[in-house]
Amino acid sequence: MESKIAIAALGALAHDTRLGLYRLLVQAGPEGMAAGTLAETLGVPPSSLSFHLNDLMHAGLIEQRRAGRHLFYAADFARMNALVGFLTENCCGGRPDLCPPTVCAPAKGTKNGKALSRESVG
Amino acid sequence: MESKIAIAALGALAHDTRLGLYRLLVQAGPEGMAAGTLAETLGVPPSSLSFHLNDLMHAGLIEQRRAGRHLFYAADFARMNALVGFLTENCCGGRPDLCPPTVCAPAKGTKNGKALSRESVG
DNA sequence: TCTATATTTTGATATTTCTGGAATCATGGA
């Protein structure tokens, strides 16, 4: 049952538009952004935007809140943290100390845009 | 270009069989497991197994190595760490200190099987 | 109510991904 939740989240993020949306919302923080702003920023037709926002919501990765005529969306950080925990669960049989240093270790120095660039991906 | 890499990794993990494979390999550590053992453990037909292992390899999430007649697969932890960094990059506009405490924070207490269960997913 | 704005839902088509049996390839041992 838990893995279904994880698969929904991973599948939701595994798409160009939705990944862009999610990363925008991570940057925006708890305040989030209006649908219209997101559509404009990413250049996505309104119907497509709704489709993808809905996908992210069903996956529990973002939340919706109304402010007048605008609908704001914000990232749900707890879900992401839970997802990462699920993926690395029981790493090295639960004995990460028996593994090489870089294995089972959390990412470092990745809060400012250095992640997944050439040096870490090769 | 970077986001294509992330999408490949996320899409690879967003599938029941592949997620099961990856999590098995995370537990197995750097030594990895033989294809046959994986097939038997998950009850997947050989052709399907190859298909999915290949997907994970193309996504850079696992590596292959031969030992006699057996092919061993092992998780590539650096790629996972880079992926997590990419997803949480520039969180709260790069000022996580201005956000509530649980936002932008790395997952905690998730090395032993507690992640993505009811208390963290709600 | 009427109109304008913001967003979602519908629906039909196009594209991609998944599945697993059969054939093929690679290795090690007799």
Place this chain on the structure above:
DNA sequence: TCCATGATTCCAGAAATATCAAAATATAGA
């Protein structure tokens, strides 16, 4: 060589996803 084992590739049908124009819905203000 020949055979057995371990694993991959090929293939075609089945299933799931993506796209976006058009219609529908929700809200605010005159």
